[in-house]
Amino acid sequence: MTAETAVTGSTSGAAPPVLEVREIGKSYGSVIALRGVSASLGVGEVLCVLGDNGAGKSTLIKILAGAHEHSEGALLAYGQERRFSSPREALDLGIATVYQDLAVVPLMPVWRNFFLGSELTKGRGPFQRLDVQAMRGTTKTELARMGIDLRDVDQPIGTLSGGERQSVAIARAVHFGAKVVILDEPTSALGVKQAGVVLKYIAQSRDRGLGVVFITHNPHHAYPVGDRFLLLRRGTSLGEFAKRDITIEEMTRLMAGGAELEALTHELERPKGA
Amino acid sequence: MLRRPEIGAGVAALAIFAYFSATTQTFLTAPGVSTWLYSSSLFGIMAVAVALLIIGGEFDLSAGAMTGTTGLIVGVVTTQWGLDIWLALLLALVIALSIGAANAVVVIKTGLPSFIVTLATFFILQGVNLAVTKLITGSVAIQGMNDVPGFGQVEWIFGSSFSFLGMNLKIAIVWWFAITALATWVLLRTKAGNWIFAVGGQVTSARQTGVPVMQTKIGLFMTTAGAAWLVGMLQLFDVSTVQATTGIGQEFIYIICAVVGGCLLTGGYGSAVGAAIGALIYGMTLQGIVFAQWDNNWLKAFLGSMLLLAVLVNLYVRRRAGVRE
Numbered sequence: 001m002t003a004e005t006a007v008t009g010s011t012s013g014a015a016p017p018v019l020e021v022r023e024i025g026k027s028y029g030s031v032i033a034l035r036g037v038s039a040s041l042g043v044g045e046v047l048c049v050l051g052d053n054g055a056g057k058s059t060l061i062k063i064l065a066g067a068h069e070h071s072e073g074a075l076l077a078y079g080q081e082r083r084f085s086s087p088r089e090a091l092d093l094g095i096a097t098v099y100q101d102l103a104v105v106p107l108m109p110v111w112r113n114f115f116l117g118s119e120l121t122k123g124r125g126p127f128q129r130l131d132v133q134a135m136r137g138t139t140k141t142e143l144a145r146m147g148i149d150l151r152d153v154d155q156p157i158g159t160l161s162g163g164e165r166q167s168v169a170i171a172r173a174v175h176f177g178a179k180v181v182i183l184d185e186p187t188s189a190l191g192v193k194q195a196g197v198v199l200k201y202i203a204q205s206r207d208r209g210l211g212v213v214f215i216t217h218n219p220h221h222a223y224p225v226g227d228r229f230l231l232l233r234r235g236t237s238l239g240e241f242a243k244r245d246i247t248i249e250e251m252t253r254l255m256a257g258g259a260e261l262e263a264l265t266h267e268l269e270r271p272k273g274a
Numbered sequence: 275m276l277r278r279p280e281i282g283a284g285v286a287a288l289a290i291f292a293y294f295s296a297t298t299q300t301f302l303t304a305p306g307v308s309t310w311l312y313s314s315s316l317f318g319i320m321a322v323a324v325a326l327l328i329i330g331g332e333f334d335l336s337a338g339a340m341t342g343t344t345g346l347i348v349g350v351v352t353t354q355w356g357l358d359i360w361l362a363l364l365l366a367l368v369i370a371l372s373i374g375a376a377n378a379v380v381v382i383k384t385g386l387p388s389f390i391v392t393l394a395t396f397f398i399l400q401g402v403n404l405a406v407t408k409l410i411t412g413s414v415a416i417q418g419m420n421d422v423p424g425f426g427q428v429e430w431i432f433g434s435s436f437s438f439l440g441m442n443l444k445i446a447i448v449w450w451f452a453i454t455a456l457a458t459w460v461l462l463r464t465k466a467g468n469w470i471f472a473v474g475g476q477v478t479s480a481r482q483t484g485v486p487v488m489q490t491k492i493g494l495f496m497t498t499a500g501a502a503w504l505v506g507m508l509q510l511f512d513v514s515t516v517q518a519t520t521g522i523g524q525e526f527i528y529i530i531c532a533v534v535g536g537c538l539l540t541g542g543y544g545s546a547v548g549a550a551i552g553a554l555i556y557g558m559t560l561q562g563i564v565f566a567q568w569d570n571n572w573l574k575a576f577l578g579s580m581l582l583l584a585v586l587v588n589l590y591v592r593r594r595a596g597v598r599e
Contacts, residue, residue: 099482101478103479103482103483104476105475105476105479105480105542106475106476107538107542107543108468108471108472108475108542112468112471115468116468116472116479116483117472117483117484117485119465119468121465128464128465129459130463130465
């Protein structure tokens with residue numbers, strides 16, 4: 001159960017993984033931000049990307065989301081090698097990223113947020129107008145499919161809880177054709193209860209056949225919902241593990257840097273008999 | 275309360291209406307009503323346009339002076355240079371829209387607050403209005419509009435009156451109602467309206483979801499300039515003269531009307547109907563104080579109090595919507 005047991009390629013039979021990276025890396029000038037990272041994500045799977053601050057998580061997201069091009073290795077979507085030069089290209093392949101700020105406008109109603117930038121209209125020319133009824137209805141049903149029951153989609157999205165807002169953002173990505181959702185630290189700003197709500201929706205998305213990339217620095221959030229775990233540290237991979245191959249304790253130990261944590265524990269212990 | 279930005283203003287308008295109707299002889303008579311409706315209409319058209327701009331997260335302090343600029347352009351080119359009146363109208367509109375677009379481009383390209391950028395435009399327009407008018411006409415007002423060929427036809431559009439329920443109403447009131455209805459429709463029932471709320475509410479989110487932020491803001495500044503042109507024409511063809519100082523000092527009144535009508539100064543929330551009601555409150559008070567024969571200076575004190583009250587109510591609304599920065 002060391003980094004050597006890391007798996008590359010899909011383990012779920014014939015279908016190629018929806019998203020895969022092989023020995024991928026990124027350098028900004030002479031600074032190497034990420035190096036030699038391999039991982040894969042199948043249909044209906046949750047891949048958790050774990051790491052401390054500065055481990056390279058955000059660089060990896062940016063590559064997957066199409067915000068930054070990778071400089072080494074290969075990125076594969078549906079088994080085909082790709083090179084994204086803009087987020088639009090990733091989106092067109094159904095890879096949607098939900099960033100921490102969620103891209104919502106707090107004072108606008110839930111349904112207006114849901115369709116912002118992709119509004120449904122009816123009528124022609126100067127009589128073109130919003131199809132309010134259709135948008136309200138779709139928002140309600142899409143949210144219901146995620147297990148969110150809103151009494152009123154007309155309430156400002158700012159009045160929803162953090163977990164609910166996160167879920168609306170996920171539901172929006174799914175409605176607009178996402179097959180893979182990349183969630184950037186969706187639980188980090190939330191309390192225990194709200195984080196639980198988000199984890200439930202991640203499981204729900206997985207059960208609907210989506211691939212989920214879940215970025216977090218909290219093993220306790222990742223472990224219950226994840227199928228695979230990619231551990232990053234200082235820009236390199238500590239390996240990709242299937243759930244059966246790793247325990248939560250070991251994950252915590254690896255993330256914190258094993259020996260370093262042990263040394264710290266030793267240092268912090270009360271001196272005996274003093 | 276949270277859903278309807280205009281409710282607070284509506285209640286205040288009713289109270290003011292009831293108060294002046296009960297305490298003065300003139301307020302509720304036919305001439306009285308047409309006086310305060312007309313007064314409200316000119317402020318109302320501007321307040322509605324300015325409200326859209328504020329909802330979109332920007333200000334335009336040059337809007338008041340612009341009403342003077344457009345009137346002066348038409349006045350100068352027709353009376354001094356004999357340009358066809360229809361061409362003069364078009365010319366003034368094109369210049370107004372260009373200044374609006376220029377305001378927008380400077381604001382967006384530099385990232386400077388629109389408050390500062392349009393303050394500069396305001397001073398430029400104020401100076402140019404006076405200097406150029408004096409240079410060309412030798413005085414600070416336009417005379418002789420009545421003799422311009424075609425004045426009568428244009429006057430029918432901008433300066434005529436009609437009777438309704440025994441009142442002699444000016445056409446500006448119809449323009450005010452039409453503009454308010456149109457703005458409400460755009461705001462609540464079109465894509466552009468959705469985008470206005472979004473760019474004012476959270477511009478980064480708007481950008482991330484693919485809203486054309488730049489076009490939306492340019493459109494808003496041009497709308498305000500276009501409204502200033504309309505009000506400039508309504509004033510010019512009502513009294514057939516225009517002073518070089520027209521509109522100066524009114525930019526804040528438009529903003530106050532919009533805020534009293536429920537617009538958040540920070541953007542992202544408000545309504546066109548609210549702004550129209552804000553202007554109605556202003557118009558009723560302006561004339562009501564005259565009818566009641568009070569010292570006119572009470573108007574400013576009243577205006578300040580209304581603004582403070584409205585801002586407090588708006589703050590409460592914002593807190594309740596749980597907006598976290």
